[in-house]
Amino acid sequence: MRLLIVEDENSLRESLVEQFKAAGFNVDAAADGEEGLYCGREYALDIAVIDLGLPKLPGIEVIKKLRAESKSYPILILTARDRWQDKVEGLQAGADDYVAKPFHFEELLARVQALLRRSGGWAQPVLRCGPVALDPRTQEVSVNDKRVELTSFEYRILEYLIHRAGEVISKAELTERLYAQDFDRDSNTIEVFIGRLRRKLDPEDTLKPIETLRGRGYRFSLQRESAG
Amino acid sequence: MQPRSLSTRLLASVTVLLVVFFGITIIALDLVFRDLSERAVKERLEVQIIALIYASEEDANGGLRPSPQQIGEARFNNPGSGMYGQVQRSDGTSSWRSESLTGTGLNFSYHLKAGERRFGEQRTADGSAVLVLSRGIEWEFKKHRTGTFVFSVAENLEPYYQQLNRFRVQLFGWFGVLMMLLLGSLAVLLRRLLSPLRRVEREIEAVESGDLTELGDGYPRELLGLTTNLNALLRSERERLARYRNTLGNLAHSFKTPLAVMRNLLNSGTARELSVARQLDEQVGRMDDIVKYQLKRAAASGGTGLGTAPVDVRAALEALRGALLKVYMDRNMSCELHVAEGCMFYGDREDLTEIGGNLLDNAFKWAKGKVRLTAERVSSPAARREGLLLVVEDDGPGIPPAERERVLDRGARLDERVSGQGIGLSVVRELAQLNGGSISIGDSPLGGARIEVRLPPV
Numbered sequence: 030m031r032l033l034i035v036e037d038e039n040s041l042r043e044s045l046v047e048q049f050k051a052a053g054f055n056v057d058a059a060a061d062g063e064e065g066l067y068c069g070r071e072y073a074l075d076i077a078v079i080d081l082g083l084p085k086l087p088g089i090e091v092i093k094k095l096r097a098e099s100k101s102y103p104i105l106i107l108t109a110r111d112r113w114q115d116k117v118e119g120l121q122a123g124a125d126d127y128v129a130k131p132f133h134f135e136e137l138l139a140r141v142q143a144l145l146r147r148s149g150g151w152a153q154p155v156l157r158c159g160p161v162a163l164d165p166r167t168q169e170v171s172v173n174d175k176r177v178e179l180t181s182f183e184y185r186i187l188e189y190l191i192h193r194a195g196e197v198i199s200k201a202e203l204t205e206r207l208y209a210q211d212f213d214r215d216s217n218t219i220e221v222f223i224g225r226l227r228r229k230l231d232p233e234d235t236l237k238p239i240e241t242l243r244g245r246g247y248r249f250s251l252q253r254e255s256a257g
Numbered sequence: 258m259q260p261r262s263l264s265t266r267l268l269a270s271v272t273v274l275l276v277v278f279f280g281i282t283i284i285a286l287d288l289v290f291r292d293l294s295e296r297a298v299k300e301r302l303e304v305q306i307i308a309l310i311y312a313s314e315e316d317a318n319g320g321l322r323p324s325p326q327q328i329g330e331a332r333f334n335n336p337g338s339g340m341y342g343q344v345q346r347s348d349g350t351s352s353w354r355s356e357s358l359t360g361t362g363l364n365f366s367y368h369l370k371a372g373e374r375r376f377g378e379q380r381t382a383d384g385s386a387v388l389v390l391s392r393g394i395e396w397e398f399k400k401h402r403t404g405t406f407v408f409s410v411a412e413n414l415e416p417y418y419q420q421l422n423r424f425r426v427q428l429f430g431w432f433g434v435l436m437m438l439l440l441g442s443l444a445v446l447l448r449r450l451l452s453p454l455r456r457v458e459r460e461i462e463a464v465e466s467g468d469l470t471e472l473g474d475g476y477p478r479e480l481l482g483l484t485t486n487l488n489a490l491l492r493s494e495r496e497r498l499a500r501y502r503n504t505l506g507n508l509a510h511s512f513k514t515p516l517a518v519m520r521n522l523l524n525s526g527t528a529r530e531l532s533v534a535r536q537l538d539e540q541v542g543r544m545d546d547i548v549k550y551q552l553k554r555a556a557a558s559g560g561t562g563l564g565t566a567p568v569d570v571r572a573a574l575e576a577l578r579g580a581l582l583k584v585y586m587d588r589n590m591s592c593e594l595h596v597a598e599g600c601m602f603y604g605d606r607e608d609l610t611e612i613g614g615n616l617l618d619n620a621f622k623w624a625k626g627k628v629r630l631t632a633e634r635v636s637s638p639a640a641r642r643e644g645l646l647l648v649v650e651d652d653g654p655g656i657p658p659a660e661r662e663r664v665l666d667r668g669a670r671l672d673e674r675v676s677g678q679g680i681g682l683s684v685v686r687e688l689a690q691l692n693g694g695s696i697s698i699g700d701s702p703l704g705g706a707r708i709e710v711r712l713p714p715v
Contacts, residue, residue: 038514044521082510109513110506110558111549113577113614114607120580130517131545133538134524143587152587219520 030147030189031055031206033077035065035091036107037084038044042228045078048134049141053168055207062086067123069095073205074102076145078137081108081119089122096123103144107132142166151253157250161230161238163191174234177229182207186222187230190239190249199246223247263454264447271443279432290424298417299376302390305330305410309342311483313353313408315398320344321406331356339413341365341387347405365409369393379411386414453477457484464491465641467567467603491564496713498558502607505556512548550668550680550687556687567601568609570632570645577613578630585621585664592617596632603642603715604692612688615681616649616708622679623653627703640714644694647710650701661698685710 032054036042042058049056057072059065062083069077069091076188077095081088092104106127116127125144128137142165146154156163160173160229168184170177179187185207190198200219230238240250300510312327321344323333332340333355342355343365351366362382369375373393380386389411396404453476463469471491472484520541523534578592602609613630620628635644656664667704685708686696694712701707 038518041514041518041521044518044525048525082623109510109517111509112506112553112607113610116575116614118609120583121576125583125586129514131520131541132517134521147586 030185031057031073032141033057033059033068033072033074033079034063035059035062035068035077035083035088036080037061037082038080045134045137047137050053052138053165053181053188055185062088062091066091066094067098070098073202074100075206076102076141076148077104078141079104079106079124080169081106081110081115081174083151092119092122092124103148105137105144107137124128139166145192151192153254156188158191158192158194158238158249159254160236161191161251165190170230172230179226179229181221181230183226186219187226190247194249194251194253197242197246197248202246264451265548267447268440268444275436275439280438283428283432286428287425289495291421293419294417298388298412302376302388302410302412305340305412306324306340306390306392306408309344309410310392313396314342316352317678318352319398319404320346321396322353336360339387339416341409341411345407345409345410347407352406354424363387363411364409365389365391365411367391367407370405371395371405378414381413386418387411388414388417389437420671424672425714441671453480462641464563467565467642470564470566495564498605502556505552509552513545513714516548527606530705546668546680550684552625553611553684554687554691557611557691565605567603567642568606570609571596573602573606573609573611574632577610577617580614581617581621587620589626590621590624591627592621593627593629595630597634600632600634600645601643602645602712604712608688608692609645612685612710613647615685616710617646619679619681619708620649620651620653621704624651624705625653627652629701629703635711635714637714642715644714645690645712647712648707650703650707651705652703655700655705656698664698665696669680682708 032049034042034045034046034049034056037060039060042060046056046058057068059068063085065079065083066086066135079088079091083091088106095104104123104126106124107130108115108119108127109130111129119127126140127141142154154164154166156165163170165188170179170184170187186203189203189206203219204219227239236251238249238251242248285712309323312323313321314324316322322372329686330340332338333342335357338357341358341361341363343358345366346352349366349368360382363379367375369391375391377389377391378386379389391407391409394405394408398404457472457476457480457575460469460472464472471488476484480685520538522528523541528534528556545554574594574596578594582590582592617630628649631648633646635646641711664682665686666683668680668687689696689710689712692712694710696708696710699707699709
């Protein structure tokens, strides 16, 4: 999942970037409103975390502009000014949730994941498709209740595919969402990881969880459990 | 005692002045007229007496009497005509009495020396007053014989009195009408002159009820000082509040940022392993609560709200409801909103949003799935601006009676408590009290807590 964090307080921003990366996110960061707006427009994001008190362009304006340009990914507000007037304005401008400073990272992460779940149409925290279960909170994957060990890149691909189970995701999109800009965008790499995923999830080749659609992309084809 | 009205005072003073002025004028005119009329009567008598004297000649008894051919005044001959004459000898006996004296019962017997003269009043038998002029004359008879005679002439005063009355009636009548006209025009003029005062009164009422946020232009010089100063006061109150809030907002932001950094540091990496990290984090939480509570208190307007438009309660509460439903979307909550028709809050918009937001958030946190928010109008006969009653109910576990006071107290007792418990309701109490109101916690038919906030009419 690709996440944008817009926060002007340097140590906080850097710390959050690290923490989100550790949680399995592909993280972009901006230090002011203008930069945040640019990133929000240009990158294929899954979610944005925006601080309200930004220099150059206020957080509320960033949100309004992004929504006006049909960016529909969930937006979570971080704010030190926790007057209800501000919260209502932020939510009316287009945000989906708010977290007041100071916050515990766990809470922020949980809210981010809840928003992602909601946007993917998942009602439960654990994403289940047939025998495959993925818990974004713990980054654990199991097939038929048996734990499967994945590398962080493998996990990221699987999480994204399951999140959008039933949809076709192109290789380009996968690359853009999951990997930082400086990563080697050799299209082969994705295929390699998909292959590894298949072997780990489906060693007997009975499940066939990931489908390849020639020229279009990949699809996680197992049935979602009670989609929200 | 009721304060006195300027108009009444003015009108009363002018009426008194007019009455006095006109009164003096009337009296003066009356006196002048009387004087003139009296003089005219007296002059006529003088003329008559001279005529009588010249018409007189010696009679057979050695007395004097006017010769009938020479009497010019015909009235002497008609009984009761109103013009009377008499000539007396020096011994007091009458030498001649005019025909007109018959039946009147008048007798002019005065003792006057020659050259003396006097006026007097008498009454006839039927009560009418007459004015008498008597003169003592030394008459030189033939053969150098002299004698003193007293000539008297009298005129009926009734016509004179009637004339005086007619004059007085006219005088009073005209002056009365004049005074009424004057008072009438004055009343109208007064109304027009004082209309700026009435306008100020109207506009101030409008400001109090929220229809206007400041007084208008075009006031006369005398009121300009009042209106411009009042407007300046209203404006500076608004600006001060905005400036204050802005400063507090900046303060909150600048204080919470290092708190956020601290918490984050304590949360991450190797720091989490240390036992002291948890304790430090707790202190961060306390500092956060203190800042939240005190800054919210300070940022509350709790003021008169004068010079600001009244707040549409339905719109404000719907915005809060929408915001909270969005945030708590995963829990599939239902939130009923009932707002009385035309419900307005005559106070600060932010205060209302703060109160409503904290109440709703608290309800959403604890509810199983149902929240109900009601807003009612509270009016009282003497009050100019209506009050507001907010009721929030949920279907959660409720708040046990023993806890209720403590829950409301949390913000104030920040040094005693453990961070993590919400201070939202205590903030609501603080804001309600600043607006002259109160909060109470009870049980709801929905199953959970029922919290009432009363903001009284003013």
